[in-house]
Amino acid sequence: MAPNDSAQTTGVTADEAGGTVVGRRKAARYVVPVAVAAVAAATIGLVPALADSGDPELPEITAQQLVEKIAASDQQQLSGMLKISTDLGIPSFGGLVDSFVPGGTGGGDTSGAAPEAKLTELASGTHTLRIAADGPDRQSLSVLDKGSEYSVVHNGADVWAYDSGSDEVYHQRAEGGSGDHHTAGKAVPGTPKEMAEKALAAVGDTTSVTVDGTARVAGRDAYQLLIKPKQSGSTIGSIRVAVDAEHGVPLKFTLAPSGGGKAVVDAGFTRVDFGKPDASAFSFTPPKGARVTEADELTADMHEKGSAFEKGPAFEKELAQLGGGPGAVNVIGEGWSAVAEIDGGGSAEGLTGDGAAGLPAEAQGFLGSFGDKVTGGFGTGTVFKTRLVNALLTEDGKVYVGAVTKDTLVKVAESAR
Template sequence: MAPNDSAETNGEATGTVVGRRKAARYIVPFAVAGVAAATIGLVPALADSGDPDLPDITAQELIEKIAASDEEQLSGTVKVSTDLGIPSLGGLAGSFAPDSGSQGSNASPDAKLMELASGTHTLRVAADGPDKQRLSILGEGSEYSLVHHGDDVWGYDSESNEVYHASGGDTGGKAEGHKAPKGVPATPGELAEEALAAADDTTSVTVDGTAQVAGRDAYKLLIKPRQSGSTIGSVTVAVDAATGVPLKFTLAPSGGGKAAVDAGFTQVDFAKPAASSFSFTPPEGAKVTEADELKAGAEEKGAADKARKELGALEGFKGLNVIGEGWNAVAEIEVPGGAGMPAQGSGDVPAQAQQFLDALGDKVTGDFGSGTVFSTRLVNALLTDDGKVYVGAVTKDALVKAADTAR
């Protein structure tokens, strides 16, 4: 019989996740850029194929199984797809790289991995312990690879024939320093770890039957908000019954439609990968850029460094206030200078520009006053006319209610 825990059976498994930080040991340790997520809405090839008959297990036992997994060797193919309701970042990725511009490199992971924040992508992954990993993004007639071997990290973009290289001195000298910049995770395990780390008393965690993913039997862990008003409907993690490794991650929005993030193995092997998977030599004629060159170029250019300092100042901004808790938490931020959206007819912007701004969001009113809500499938933001911002993974109505509560 396929497991199907109730709240009474598993105690909802909230706030008592055992050793969840250990769950990252078995995954390819590239915290792939872009948000939170990485990445989901899988093609039919990844659809569940069958309902295997597995022994009953509680949600707490399944979480412990994930945390206890010690698989550090694997290789396989991952299909990731993201539909957050935002434009594709493919052509804009370089703009987000701190080293973008004339001093940049097409092979720098800061820029390349941002592409995973939207659209559908096929990845090849391989790992052999904490010091050897490889991640490749397969394109149409091209490939981008990021290889970590000991003290070296190599990035190679076949389309431009450019190479990025960082050594221990450029990344802190530790294995964990060689991870790609944090952002959208690329593997089901990375996504599952983020979801489990956020579980608390506002979260329901149950076992929702079984599935087969990449030809392997798996349990389905279902994570849902107890509260209404969240734009996140549920998170489902398919966990390999034999190894405890997450094989598939699906984030469904509460508004329905296809998954907002979906990542899963189409093929996976837990045998030791070939040593050649983690070796890299720059191809003849390739342009090689060292990480310290990019850093020096950015400092000389100054603009990127200034932007990062400004963002850093915002992170410690004293005006930040969190309204609500759990899945319904909303951040209230005071805009420096108190600048809100230009009022219609104010003459602050040309009429055509004003029409464009109005088309981007929905005008709303409440006890807080008036403002504009900008929406994606998961995150909504309210910019009030008096210069405050309310942001959260909540519906428009919940956002307005939070703004009213703050008054």
């Protein structure tokens, strides 16, 4: 298919690309080291390049034209299966989420089927997803793992989530509850389109973007867009996006680390159909005997009883130190080597050493399993490591975080003093 020359390159924000059915809660601050990966995707420069010859043979296209094709794509209907593998080099989020997020085992009388907790599990391991979409008001997603199924169905004003393992149902309507039902149409995490749009959200001079041949993905002809940082010090080696040659929809997204080894994120369709999905894909009736939790009732109950965090003074100091307090954020550098400096407003004692004793065991294991003590012009601190994002927490409560190497992080912290 000939390139869409009339398309214009547009940035796509993370808000457009995703969101949870219900709002994030304070507990999310505990995963600050991995929540700001978007810093690494800043500033992408478009370098025109002709596609290499490959199989299948497709018309030549430049990187600029291919990015425009992605931006112009407005495919409203599709269905299929995709596989997502994530290896951040950290423990599974499962136990951590259960301890902190309402809806987990430590969250009190809440719904274990709430998407905010269940979909976080996609941040580690390998998962098979079945998805379908028919316009902005009808989407469904099912996570098929280990003989059980977790599904989220958005149909008009209703959002249903069902966990077959616990036989729990979560229901939300637009007229009430703790979120906008339209976010359900955006909250399809792990899709190649969502990931590609985040990577292409900003443009600049720090990145090389080229077309690197062609491929067959899920039986479809695709161009391969290769995104590589020009700067040193990043934990990201490259991002490869397979783009459907006809529709401009990203079919596969692979993020390779600069340190080598298996991909940090590898998400791609194994089967895809761009026709209108069957209406049954967006139909849901709670199974007989299942426990049903209404979002508005859940929100009212939480306000009345208070969550585990609101009742647990042992956590207040630690929560404030991860982005709370003054909350000042300063971005140091640009592009792939950008680092966010966050002023926590106090000592980091509560999150390191003996001060961590007040945290749940899962949180202590999470922090301690990938923390390294470091020293420098900033004094002493701890670097919390993943294969993608590293974070340095100093003794005076400042946090430096970015998709950069440990050495780069320490140098940035020293230069900031």
